[in-house]
Amino acid sequence: MKSIKVVLLGLGTVGQGVYESIESHREKLIQATGTEVEVVGVLVKNAMKTRDIHSAVKVTTEVSELLAIEEIDIVFEAIVGIEPAHSYIKSFLEKGCHVISANKELLAHKGKELSSLAKKHDRILAFEAAVAGGIPLLRTIIQLLQINGITKLEAILNGTSNYILTKMRKEKADFDDVLIEAQALGYAEANPNNDILGTDAFYKLMILSDLVHQQQPDWELVEKQGVNRVSLQDLIVGEKLGLRLKLVASLQKSHTEIVAEVKPVFVSASHPLYNVEGVDNGIVITTDLVGTILLQGPGAGSKATASAMIEDLVYIKQQGNQDLDFKRSSNHVELLAEGEQPLSLWVAVSEALNSEDLKNNYSITSKLEDYNVKLIQRELLKTEDGYIVGDFLQGKEENVLLFLQQLKQDTLRFYPVSGTGLTLENITVESPVKLTIK
Ligand SMILES: NC(=O)c1ccc[n+]([C@@H]2O[C@H](COP(=O)([O-])OP(=O)(O)OC[C@H]3O[C@@H](n4cnc5c(N)ncnc54)[C@H](OP(=O)(O)O)[C@@H]3O)[C@@H](O)[C@H]2O)c1
Known part of the structure; x- marks a missing residue:
């Protein structure tokens, strides 16, 4: 599974604490998230300061250099004051990243606006560290x-x-x-x-x-x-x-x-x-x-604050279960594939179905070929609802939102909610599909 790529905005008391905690708790993070957490970039103000971080991590004073990195999953914001933190968070949310902030001044002034923006982009803005530091309040x-x-x-x-x-x-x-x-x-x-x-x-x-x-x-x-x-x-x-x-x-x-x-x-x-x-x-x-x-x-303090921020990372990851590109609530799974990102299409079946049964089913693939979507990977995942098969497919469709609802034992459905080309009629494969679902 691909690593979770993160960038840190700020490498002071809090930012350095987050960096060190990711390093010192690497194994625990893998256990909690199922994958590696990789710091790929750091934003600072003073380029001349010596930094105690791995040489492979990009350190820059230009936020545009971090925004240009593809596939950033999560941004830790730990700089001081309202601006430029406010503008930076907006840019990263618009890019499709989840954001974890410790910046109480910013959140007191702009928390509602930023939360709405995060919601609009189906991302999470988490800020446990901004109030009472390490206490899970x-x-x-x-x-x-x-x-x-x-x-x-x-x-x-x-x-x-x-x-x-x-x-x-x-x-x-x-x-x-x-x-x-x-x-x-x-x-x-x-x-x-x-x-x-x-x-x-x-x-x-x-x-x-x-x-x-x-x-x-x-x-x-x-x-x-x-x-x-x-x-x-x-x-x-x-x-x-x-x-x-x-x-x-x-x-x-x-x-x-x-x-x-x-x-x-x-x-x-x-x-x-x-x-x-x-x-x-x-x-x-x-x-x-x-x-x-x-x-x-x-x-407050470096480690206590970092603890809250890393708990936020785990929370975000667990919300998305196996992939940060989708978000689960109690009764449905949502997935948003944007722009040129791979389009993941979710299929629900009963848990009685095994991966061999699924691999032998070509009707799903052939149906989707008309829409320039092809199967690139198959993986069996299970939701807390007890049903799910994730089929990873890649296509050119943009802004296609698909979600999965809890299913009855004997049904199998695709749910496109909005997007281009794919409609419910196009890809609903309920009972006609030649799958054996017990
Ligand atoms: N310290 C705590 O215990 C604590 C607890 C909870 C929440 N917080 C909040 O967490 C945030 C960070 O606090 P801190 O104590 O870590 O502050 P800090 O030690 O002063 O570190 C701030 C970091 O942000 C960088 N920075 C500042 N302005 C910048 C800008 N315009 N562009 C790019 N980088 C910039 C600094 O770069 P340089 O290294 O180059 O100077 C530094 O690395 C604040 O919002 C604070 O209220 C702090």
Whole structure:
């Protein structure tokens, strides 16, 4: 099976972490995806920096050179800020690539637009790493939302702020001193404003609002305060009262209005966020069915963030089962073949049929020859529905979308949904086909 070809946009803390994790977890990735993951290109800003990567990987400052590489399956976006990341992601989605991004600023501003674009091109935009780093938060929320209604979220989403507050309280240190230490340890960036003014937590909260409520509140109405004005005295007084100060991002829907805020809040020992200390993130999710749950863990850092991004890769691959060119939902398989790409045509049969039976069936092939489609490979694949035979065929047809529906035991069908030349009448081969289906 062909490898999964990926490019990395950015090779900083996150990009390098993704690269190294792909290398260090090569075997696990093969087990999870069924094939090799191959980094074929990297985009950076500074061509002069020495890079710790294999010499075969193309390193460039020109995104056009990566866009020109054929057959890129997945793009990891780990550069900073809205532009040019926004334009780059659009170009790669339009090229037909899946995109995995860690860029919360971009996703808070343009997440909906990019998700729609991804949907339009039948690609996946995944961004687990953008909120709470290594904690599998977004997929947990998606899973919960299938049944539960999420009534409230309260979260520590910025590890740098939490580190500063924890350190100030424990060591009776001043804000400015702890900030310098956090920068030296690499927790806070050289320009730490996004962290200490609450902006980073705000962006993440807006992404969560999109996910939970399918919309964001008016940004002007969201109260946003950081930890920059917290004094040591505040923490000492709080401690005497059995309270800890945390930068809490909260999200709640009252009637039709979404109420969101980011601000330092004192929590008592009985609050689930009380023991979320240091650089950890913590998210308290309250739902109408499961009640309250707490997710806690590393919200940033090279490896934790890379972990979330690689989980996204596995998720994308597993969505497509055996081939990244098609996407499966619970009751059908979709396949989109675009432009000059090989056209894969899917045939459904009962699982009782073996590959020998299939190879002996020429009626499918001959029927399709009229449409300049020829059989290049046969492979038996099985869906969770228990039925599927994938026939790989190559043709000149463009933009042909075919999908397969769950079948009854004794039927066999091709389903073209849109495209050129092929119509349902042309290629439906139900009961007339000379296949034995038991
Ligand atoms: N660090 C974390 O723990 C963490 C966690 C979750 C999410 N994130 C998000 O992940 C993204 C990357 O963060 P990071 O910490 O890895 O940043 P970083 O260490 O500053 O790395 C940024 C990388 O992007 C490249 N780059 C920046 N602007 C570029 C441009 N215009 N064109 C091409 N390449 C460009 C840089 O190139 P050079 O190497 O040439 O400078 C560098 O390799 C950000 O959106 C951040 O918010 C970070």
